[in-house]
Amino acid sequence: MARILLLVELKGGNDGLNTVVPYADAHYRQLRPALGVARERVLQLDERVGLHEKLEPLMESWKARDFAIVQGVGYPGPNRSHFRSIEIWDTASSSTQTLSEGWVARAFEHAGRPKGPGVDSIVIDTNSLPVMGPDLRTIVMQDAENFLRQAQAMKDNPLVSDGGNPALRHLLAVRREVNAAAAGLRDKLRAAPAPAQEYAQEGPLGRELDLATRIITAQVPVVAVKIALGGFDTHANQAPTHERLLGLLANGLATFRRNMVAAGRWDDVLVLTYSEFGRRAKQNASGGTDHGTAAPHFVMGGKVTGGLHGSYPSLADLQDGDLRHSVDFRDVYSTIARGCWGQPVSFGQRQVQTLGFIAA
Numbered sequence: 001m002a003r004i005l006l007l008v009e010l011k012g013g014n015d016g017l018n019t020v021v022p023y024a025d026a027h028y029r030q031l032r033p034a035l036g037v038a039r040e041r042v043l044q045l046d047e048r049v050g051l052h053e054k055l056e057p058l059m060e061s062w063k064a065r066d067f068a069i070v071q072g073v074g075y076p077g078p079n080r081s082h083f084r085s086i087e088i089w090d091t092a093s094s095s096t097q098t099l100s101e102g103w104v105a106r107a108f109e110h111a112g113r114p115k116g117p118g119v120d121s122i123v124i125d126t127n128s129l130p131v132m133g134p135d136l137r138t139i140v141m142q143d144a145e146n147f148l149r150q151a152q153a154m155k156d157n158p159l160v161s162d163g164g165n166p167a168l169r170h171l172l173a174v175r176r177e178v179n180a181a182a183a184g185l186r187d188k189l190r191a192a193p194a195p196a197q198e199y200a201q202e203g204p205l206g207r208e209l210d211l212a213t214r215i216i217t218a219q220v221p222v223v224a225v226k227i228a229l230g231g232f233d234t235h236a237n238q239a240p241t242h243e244r245l246l247g248l249l250a251n252g253l254a255t256f257r258r259n260m261v262a263a264g265r266w267d268d269v270l271v272l273t274y275s276e277f278g279r280r281a282k283q284n285a286s287g288g289t290d291h292g293t294a295a296p297h298f299v300m301g302g303k304v305t306g307g308l309h310g311s312y313p314s315l316a317d318l319q320d321g322d323l324r325h326s327v328d329f330r331d332v333y334s335t336i337a338r339g340c341w342g343q344p345v346s347f348g349q350r351q352v353q354t355l356g357f358i359a360a
Helices: 026-031 053-063 082-091 103-107 144-153 166-191 205-217 238-262 329-341
Strands: 004-010 042-044 050-052 067-074 121-123 138-140 224-229 269-274 295-300 307-309
Touching: 004 238, 004 329, 042 053, 050 053, 053 067, 053 238, 053 295, 067 329, 082 103, 103 329, 138 166, 166 205, 205 224, 205 238, 224 238, 238 269, 238 295, 269 329, 295 329
Parallel strands: 004 224, 004 269, 067 307, 121 138, 121 224
Antiparallel strands: 042 050, 067 295, 269 295
16 A cells, blocks of 8 residues: 655745754854854754754653654755745756646646546645646645635536547546535545544644545555644744744644554655755844755654754855755655655756665
8 A cells, every 4th residue: 555645835935943953063163153053952862963852742752762853854956935935845846957747736737637527736825836736636725714615616517528639638627527526535535534632723734644644444445645844944033933933843743643643654654854954053133044045844743754864964064154955855756756656867967866764
């Protein structure tokens, strides 16, 4: 059985250094004398690095060995523009090429997915690029109640004729497929059980995770669900904002894990966090950090091989003040495509490095 990917975009560029903290590195204190996380506020993972204390809810998963941290994820020739860099991440392109199809859709390019009414991926967010492409049938929704109302109102009008126009005939056929897919999803969501544990309702993340949970427990046959948490562009007064966001993320993912375990679906799910870039190694004059490059990313799931993967970038060997990546993000995607869906995809790389965060 293929696993479902829950893709969690951290919008704005999450500060990896204050997420997975190199607490034992003297260079960290030199680069961030005011913004650095104090050692006593770090949840130590080994003798070098630890999690920010606001991520404490994830320690249950860490101890259960189904929480992996991939360190130093980035790509060659990094771009520090929000819009261009997230496009690179979403399409698995190199920094010098522009692609229009998302990486999840690209993974199924030759997979022969079913045609006709149905849904392959669901986006509970405004950015649907990772799953956009001709090989996936994607539905975008912001809110479950609005979607259910809209799906109920979407009814085919048998009186509409194509008038012999092939283009109109195609559009009407597509509309019928969309209507049928929406109606099928509507019925499944209505029959879905409520999550065993309620999500916190501070901000949209809890509502998005609640809907993702209902989609998965309703056994909607999707390959991916995408959600997002915004606010990570912390140029000034970073500490309180970042701590609040990390707390929201940790509480939400911990609750999602407990709900998947309760539903017997944890082995069928893989969670991946990603962000357009990390932050600069050195704090700025405004108590924040500017756009950077490499950062750690989280992977969770019942079939995840927990622990630290990849090497933490050296703070003594920066490139123009930024961390050098040690893991190419396309290797993360290739590992997921093969481990979740059985799709051997290279995403344009000559040599693919299969990472060890998914159990065989």
